[in-house]
Amino acid sequence: xxxxxxxxxxxxxxxxxxxxxxxxxxxxxxxxxxxxxxxxxxxxxxxxxxxxxxxxxxxxxxxxxxxxxxxxxxxxxxxxxxxxxxxxxxxxxxxxxxxxxxxxxxxxxxxxxxxxxxxxxxxxxxxxxxxxxxxxxxxxxxxxxxxxxxxxxxxxxxxxxxxxxxxxxxxxxxxxxxxxxxxxxxxxxxxxxxxxxxxxxxxxxxxxxxxxxxxxxxxxxxxxxxxxxxxxxxxxxxxxxxxxxxxxxxxxxxxxxx
Amino acid sequence: xxxxxxxxxxxxxxxxxxxxxxxxxxxxxxxxxxxxxxxxxxxxxxxxxxxxxxxxxxxxxxxxxxxxxxxxxxxxxxxxxxxxxxxxxxxxxxxxxxxxxxxxxxxxxxxxxxxxxxxxxxxxxxxxxxxxxxxxxxxxxxxxxxxxxxxxxxxxxxxxxxxxxxxxxxxxxxxxxxxxxxxxxxxxxxxxxxxxxxxxxxxxxxxxxxxxxxxxxxxxxxxxxxxxxxxxxxxxxxxxxxxxxxxxxxxxxxxxxxxxxxxxxxxxxxxxxxxxxxxxxxxxxxxxxxxxxx
Numbered sequence: 001x002x003x004x005x006x007x008x009x010x011x012x013x014x015x016x017x018x019x020x021x022x023x024x025x026x027x028x029x030x031x032x033x034x035x036x037x038x039x040x041x042x043x044x045x046x047x048x049x050x051x052x053x054x055x056x057x058x059x060x061x062x063x064x065x066x067x068x069x070x071x072x073x074x075x076x077x078x079x080x081x082x083x084x085x086x087x088x089x090x091x092x093x094x095x096x097x098x099x100x101x102x103x104x105x106x107x108x109x110x111x112x113x114x115x116x117x118x119x120x121x122x123x124x125x126x127x128x129x130x131x132x133x134x135x136x137x138x139x140x141x142x143x144x145x146x147x148x149x150x151x152x153x154x155x156x157x158x159x160x161x162x163x164x165x166x167x168x169x170x171x172x173x174x175x176x177x178x179x180x181x182x183x184x185x186x187x188x189x190x191x192x193x194x195x196x197x198x199x200x201x202x203x204x205x206x207x208x209x210x211x212x213x214x215x216x217x218x219x220x221x222x223x224x225x226x227x228x229x230x231x232x233x234x235x236x237x238x239x240x241x242x243x244x245x246x247x248x249x250x251x252x253x254x255x256x257x258x
Numbered sequence: 259x260x261x262x263x264x265x266x267x268x269x270x271x272x273x274x275x276x277x278x279x280x281x282x283x284x285x286x287x288x289x290x291x292x293x294x295x296x297x298x299x300x301x302x303x304x305x306x307x308x309x310x311x312x313x314x315x316x317x318x319x320x321x322x323x324x325x326x327x328x329x330x331x332x333x334x335x336x337x338x339x340x341x342x343x344x345x346x347x348x349x350x351x352x353x354x355x356x357x358x359x360x361x362x363x364x365x366x367x368x369x370x371x372x373x374x375x376x377x378x379x380x381x382x383x384x385x386x387x388x389x390x391x392x393x394x395x396x397x398x399x400x401x402x403x404x405x406x407x408x409x410x411x412x413x414x415x416x417x418x419x420x421x422x423x424x425x426x427x428x429x430x431x432x433x434x435x436x437x438x439x440x441x442x443x444x445x446x447x448x449x450x451x452x453x454x455x456x457x458x459x460x461x462x463x464x465x466x467x468x469x470x471x472x473x474x475x476x477x478x479x480x481x482x483x484x485x486x487x488x489x490x491x492x493x494x495x496x497x498x499x500x501x502x503x504x505x506x507x508x509x510x511x512x513x514x515x516x517x518x519x520x521x522x523x524x525x526x527x528x529x530x531x532x533x534x535x536x537x538x539x540x541x542x543x544x545x546x547x548x549x550x551x552x
Contacts, residue, residue: 018305074382129355130359133355158353158354158359159353162352162353165397214345214350215353217345218343218345218351219353220338220361221311221343222411222412222415223334223339223364224363224367225334228369229369230366230372230375231362231372231375244368251388
């Protein structure tokens with residue numbers, strides 16, 4: 001769950017600069033809410049081609065959709081039942097009715113959301129975490145105009161990702177320590193559930209602060225200062241990357257204006 | 259020889275109203291030394307070493323690293339690239355998402371160009387022997403490997419001195435040996451090692467031992483001069499190496515052995531020569547008896 005299946009493979013999608021992929025996902029999220037049924041079909045085909053070029057198995061891509069599926073089904077039901085319009089023949093049954101417009105809207109909206117999830121999944125499956133962080137750092141460089149350093153933002157993200165598994169381990173050991181002292185994590189009553197969160201969250205928070213103290217010392221001792229720094233992997237756009245960015249932005253402008 | 263770290267009349271109090279944690283410490287550390295600092299809990303060892311790279315600033319007195327005073331904020335980066343510091347808990351020193359990115363953190367802070375960062379990362383990983391794990395997540399390393407990674411992160415800064423605060427406290431014997439061996443190797447490459455420890459066996463590996471008690475430096479000398487003062491060490495609440503204590507007890511019982519023995523090998527040598535002496539003298543007395551009978 002924490003690492004959504006990134007594994008390096010030699011493919012034209014893996015080898016693209018992370019910035020190209022980030023821009024593509026952002027552009028896609030704008031484009032799909034502007035296009036009609038036919039446009040959506042085209043975008044879906046492009047997404048399919050990209051995942052094939054990235055040598056990702058369709059099953060692993062679709063797997064990333066499972067966790068959000070219940071939410072999407074609920075959304076779909078709300079669209080088809082609550083959109084006014086011409087009812088489909090067996091309906092209305094009592095107050096219940098499904099309209100042609102609702103069905104149409106429901107399918108299109110869910111399709112768009114699914115496409116968004118799949119696009120994000122392709123990004124994380126073909127780009128390493130540090131690649132995404134570095135890409136964001138470079139894309140966010142212009143925010144220094146308002147006095148925020150993109151280096152600091154990248155540092156924040158990479159520290160969060162670095163300590164995620166460590167804190168997860170720690171949470172497990174705290175929960176075991178509390179269980180061994182007779183804490184009950186599965187109480188039936190709501191008040192008990194809230195107390196159970198306290199049993200976990202308070203020791204975890206205290207530990208996080210203690211870790212932070214040590215981390216600050218260690219970072220300072222290694223010469224960390226906010227602001228400019230250099231990296232092991234500097235990103236470099238190839239000619240193909242440039243053309244892809246130009247293409248993506250042209251498509252975005254075309255769809256938004258026309 | 260040029261002094262690497264000069265400590266002059268250093269006093270440090272965490273709070274003005276309380277007893278100072280360090281009182282009037284004077285100390286010179288030269289390039290390439292291997293120093294162990296020992297002392298009971300709360301004696302100020304950690305407070306002292308935190309002055310070496312300006313994590314703490316003296317309340318009074320002065321600390322200089324390569325002529326740079328630590329209370330000059332403009333020299334902070336200069337000081338920190340010279341003095342690497344490893345803390346007790348390696349997990350909280352690792353900031354990178356992968357092994358090699360973590361090693362690149364220090365050189366990145368120095369603003370070195372990517373090529374130079376790459377060279378230093380490769381070199382540091384080769385020295386500690388983690389090259390094969392370069393792209394692993396730090397989370398997947400063992401406790402000993404995390405300590406090696408923390409050291410690699412320091413080596414990439416190309417420091418003149420590495421200060422370690424009880425680096426082996428939480429390690430199993432194998433990982434401990436690994437870290438100690440690495441420290442000796444780094445020392446032989448000319449890097450000064452300052453090793454704070456509770457283990458007298460580890461202190462015996464150093465060339466120079468500093469003993470601290472109640473915020474003061476109470477002894478400074480070679481292991482030979484310090485670790486065999488068994489009753490004195492015990493009065494400070496420190497335990498001498500077990501093997502030294504054994505030799506000391508034998509000596510107390512009137513046997514002709516040296517108590518400046520810190521390793522099992524040295525003890526075996528000492529005991530064997532003692533046995534040989536005894537055998538020689540008992541044989542001599544046997545022959546004397548035989549002569550008298552005749």
